[in-house]
Amino acid sequence: MKPIVTLLYLSLFLHILTLFVAGQSPPYTPVDNITLACGNSGQPSSNDNREWSGDIDSKFTPIGNASESINAPPSSTASQVPYTKARLSRSKFTYTIPLSPGQKFIRLHFNPDTYSPDFQRSNSLFSVTAASFTLLKDFNASVTADASGGSLLVREFCVNIETGQRLEITFTPSKDAYAFINGIEIISMPTGLYYTSSANFIETIARSYPIENNTALEMVYRINVGGAPISPYADTGMYRTWEAADYIYLDDTSKEFSVLPQNNTIELNFVAVPEYSAPEEVCKTGRSMGMNKTINKSYNLTWVFPLDPKFYYLVRLHFCEFESDITKYGDRSFQIYMANQTAEELADVIGWSGANGNPVYRDYVVGMFMSPVGSQKKVNLFLELAALQRDSYTTYNDAILNGLEIFKLSDSNGNLAGPNPDSPPLAQQIPKSSTTSKSHASLLPIIVGVLSAVLLLLSVL
Structure with a gap:
């Protein structure tokens, strides 16, 4: 966990420094x-x-x-x-x-x-x-x-x-x-940030699923896909935490072939969605399939998210095209599948946002009413992005995702509660203070030995 914590504090420091130098305030004040x-x-x-x-x-x-x-x-x-x-x-x-x-x-x-x-x-x-x-x-x-x-x-x-x-x-x-x-x-x-009448209900063609004021939501996942963690202070004024853990939810094929594009030059333009929707850092990084059309057509970019069964979920996907070659509709079109159902037959970020550098998001509601397997308490939501098989429909047979949020929706009784997880094996329940001190003690001779070797080498040189 230490590298993640370090990144969080680094993200916080850089954001505070940026705001101080630029004299900026967050896009939203609660x-x-x-x-x-x-x-x-x-x-x-x-x-x-x-x-x-x-x-x-x-x-x-x-x-x-x-x-x-x-x-x-x-x-x-x-x-x-x-x-x-x-x-x-x-x-x-x-x-x-x-x-x-x-x-x-x-x-x-x-x-x-x-x-x-x-x-x-x-x-x-x-x-x-x-x-x-x-x-x-x-x-x-x-x-x-x-x-x-x-x-x-x-x-x-x-x-x-x-x-x-x-x-x-x-x-x-x-x-x-x-x-x-x-x-x-x-x-x-902000009113309407997550409460919306336009979420795509993927179980029925051309039907929206309104999330109204009589619904409560629980945030289950909020991830800066392909990027660093974002601390609450570095959010857009609502103190949300964005994890950087999308890698652990990827299937093995996606881990092997997917790539991490970054935006270092293109200025973002929030015209399709409000600036407070997500931090700019979410829109400047992402995960895509890569530039090899043959490989891209052979696999789906797939994440697997464990969820409580018997609930509906709001899935928000954040997109932003920032690669210089992707500038017009049809340059990068792809398909989106959710819970083994088609969410988008022809997804096109430029078509949704209007231009390169314009952040946008899409909302979907999916029901997770299948039964868990065996003794498991969770069911898996499969989120898959697929390259188009026909070259005539797109220039780059590729797909991209910049961020995602998943919220559980309360049921008709106003309930959001799910079961407690199973306890981990006893070997994993050693108090953190004792394991930390023990590991530090065992590492001390190694550190001393390494330092001695380095000093000896330097003296010889």
Whole structure:
């Protein structure tokens, strides 16, 4: 994880430096920008200089029976706000937050750790509701963190707040367990950013799937395809995190043959979509099939994304043609398949965006109602880009993707909750602090030996 973290901080530094030098502000300024550090008092600052408001003796103090504020243990890997403290309780507690009307991000931050003998790491099991929606049900934060290979969790949701509404977020422990939370973000988003009437419903020809205000969404994947990770501060004003992990979702053939074009010269022109839709960095990198027509016709550029079954999903694909040879309609046309169904018979980024250098996105809704295989809890969404087989339809038999976002849509009962993942094998559950110190200790003699050899070589030269 260290190289990824390093890239995140490098991306953050470069973005801050760019804004400082150019005197720019993000394309979007949220009306509501609430950062709540649960279990804290005052206004602690995080590493990215965002100010968080504590919930102790403030207007955000939760209502409930005897919730506690506890510091994360000294052995915790979390060293920044809001993960250094937590609010925990074996009884239900509720945050009531006044908000302006409109569509909002809700981000829940978790540091699953053992906070005291009474709050063991493995015994956190709880549900979370917001407004009329069930966001999480019998949620086990420690198992979820272990399964993802990380120590911290952020779960992001989208809800609409009606006029004059106060948002209530309730944490309810399961039987003989406790609930906890480290941080809550509530950030306004532009109207219609993800709530839309024009998403293509790929299960029925020429039919759209409206995502209306009575729907809640959960962000499952947000990826800068072919590029570096993008930190929340380097987003367009909504503090979204963009992963750089599309490689791990590629099938083996795509890993072998796909290439990573980059835009180092062409200036972006946001005329097809608003500038806040995605950071410019998403539009300046991508993944394509390559320039060999014969190879391109022999495989599909394929990603595989595990998802919870029995839900509909919004899939947003971000595109931008920036290669100098791709300037007009038909230069690069391709096909898009999703869940083994045709999403686009003839996709053409120039046709959608109007010109080279113009970012654009396309929305699709797909149902994942197949049954998992065997003991698996997830089902796989296959996203495939295919080169056209007939040369007369395109100049370059190739395909490109710059970014993607996948959101789960709430069901008819307002539920977004899926099952907890399976626990990883015991060999993978060694505490990170002990493995880190052990690995450092074992590496020390190697490092000393290498340095000695280098110094000896230099002295000989």
